[in-house]
Amino acid sequence: MQKIGRLLEIEKLITEADISTQDELLRKLREKGIPCTQATLSRNLKQLGISRIPDGSGGYKYSLSAMLRLTDAFPFKLNLVPVIREITEARGMMIIRTLPGNASNTAFFIDGAGRFEIAGTIAGDDTILLIPRDGITIPQVHSCLESILPGLHEQIKKK
Amino acid sequence: MQKIGRLLEIEKLITEADISTQDELLRKLREKGIPCTQATLSRNLKQLGISRIPDGSGGYKYSLSAMLRLTDAFPFKLNLVPVIREITEARGMMIIRTLPGNASNTAFFIDGAGRFEIAGTIAGDDTILLIPRDGITIPQVHSCLESILPGLHEQIKKK
DNA sequence: AAAAAAAATGCATAAATATGCAAAAAATAG
DNA sequence: CTATTTTTTGCATATTTATGCATTTTTTTT
Structure with a gap:
């Protein structure tokens, strides 16, 4: 892609x-x-x-x-879901794995959503470390991500 | 102009x-x-x-x-002040006189500011009737207009 | 009111952007 | 896996927009 x-x-x-x-x-x-x-x-x-x-x-x-x-009225939505391969959790943080070379851009996109729940992200080549803000739980981050990237979790399950 | x-x-x-x-x-x-x-x-x-x-x-x-x-950061501000000739008051409403042909556009501009104080405007060729919302005083409308059109009152006095 | 300065405009054209069409690539179906 | 359909792309070009320059108009100054 x-x-x-x-x-x-x-x-x-x-x-x-x-x-x-x-x-x-x-x-x-x-x-x-x-x-x-x-x-x-x-x-x-x-x-x-x-x-x-x-x-x-x-x-x-x-x-x-x-x-x-x-507004969110614009009909075209960038669909990053397909480049995300796996999401895991460790030490209260979230690790997102993407297709090779897509981590940085995806992280930029997530940052761009400007969500309170997310303190920051660090991206390598195909891995993003997402650091939730203090007091935010992993399930909260999951639903936050789902709202940024609708269909994300369904997609992950399929793989 | x-x-x-x-x-x-x-x-x-x-x-x-x-x-x-x-x-x-x-x-x-x-x-x-x-x-x-x-x-x-x-x-x-x-x-x-x-x-x-x-x-x-x-x-x-x-x-x-x-x-x-x-934002209001854009450096260019449409300056309508010069087309406004006179402002008077009657029956709790405001009558604004402009250069010929400029009433409609000026009223459109005032409407566009979306101020609460102003219930509506009706424009002829060179005259605008400005109807303040109930409970709004003429001095309030004056300061409202001044904020929409900075320098307005100073200009009017000169003439 | 005339002279000087500044702003606005049109013309011609340069610069920049959009798109029809055919080819290539990617996704989907069988 | 191959055929079919859909999407994406480049090329060439049409369309659209921006601007240098000379001129006119407006504003300011004296």
């Missing part, structure tokens, strides 16, 4: 820095080893609800749409 | 209907008797913080930037 990784990286890149053209974004993707063309990028941005907005300083930058930021 | 009227109309048009290209917006402006070119429109949209975002149904539409909607 080449596409999901690219979509995540796109979200990440436009979140981390101001990017003003698709060509600029394209270059950054390629630096990360993700090949892509402008055409595909244009389509992906549309799907993600990302648009080019005036940056207030005379230029433009890419940004998540107001719509996507303000 | 040709420009302000156009800016207001642009805001109004993209608020009222989904518009997907500048050419489409241009046509609607012209239908309203407001001449404009695509070049100017592009610049105006940038100034207003309006951008073209995916509409979630496979197309695009123009929309106020998230930034503008969420």
Whole structure:
């Protein structure tokens, strides 16, 4: 699934820095080893609800749409469920295993949900350590994850 | 002051209907008797913080930037103060006189602020009737207007 | 009120983005 | 595993948007 990784990286890149053209974004993707063309990028941005907005300083930058930021109404939902392989628990923390190379992006996505329950995450290549906030139980984290990634637990059981 | 009227109309048009290209917006402006070119429109949209975002149904539409909607950080503020000529009071209501042709747009702008104090407005060509909500005093409406349109009262006094 | 400065505009065109179509890749069914 | 359907992609190009520059309009200053 080449596409999901690219979509995540796109979200990440436009979140981390101001990017003003698709060509600029394209270059950054390629630096990360993700090949892509402008055409595909244009389509992906549309799907993600990302648009080019005036940056207030005379230029433009890419940004998540107001719509996507303000509501959950946007019909497209990034589905990361398929890249998650296994979830286990140890020492009050949660260990999430993903397909190779997907841990960092997935962790970024989880962080992006801004949930109180989650104190932070650390990601390697295919493993994420999720640290719950003090006083939060593992079942609480499970339901939190389920709300971030609907269908997650059902998917895990299948494997 | 040709420009302000156009800016207001642009805001109004993209608020009222989904518009997907500048050419489409241009046509609607012209239908309203407001001449404009695509070049100017592009610049105006940038100034207003309006951008073209995916509409979630496979197309695009123009929309106020998230930034503008969420915060007051956007450096450009539409300055309607110059079109307002006079403010008087009658029967617990407020009568606002504007330059010819500017009442409707100005009222739209005031409505858009979504203030509790204001029950509603009715606009003719150069006059707005502002109806305060029950229990709201004229001085309260004055300070409400001042916050929507900073500098308003100072301007009025000068004339 | 005239001169000077600043802002707005149109034209032409550059820059940037979107998309039809055919090919390739991936997912699904049998 | 192979055939079928669906999804994704690139290429080429159409569409759409942004902007440099010269000109006009508006505002400010004197």
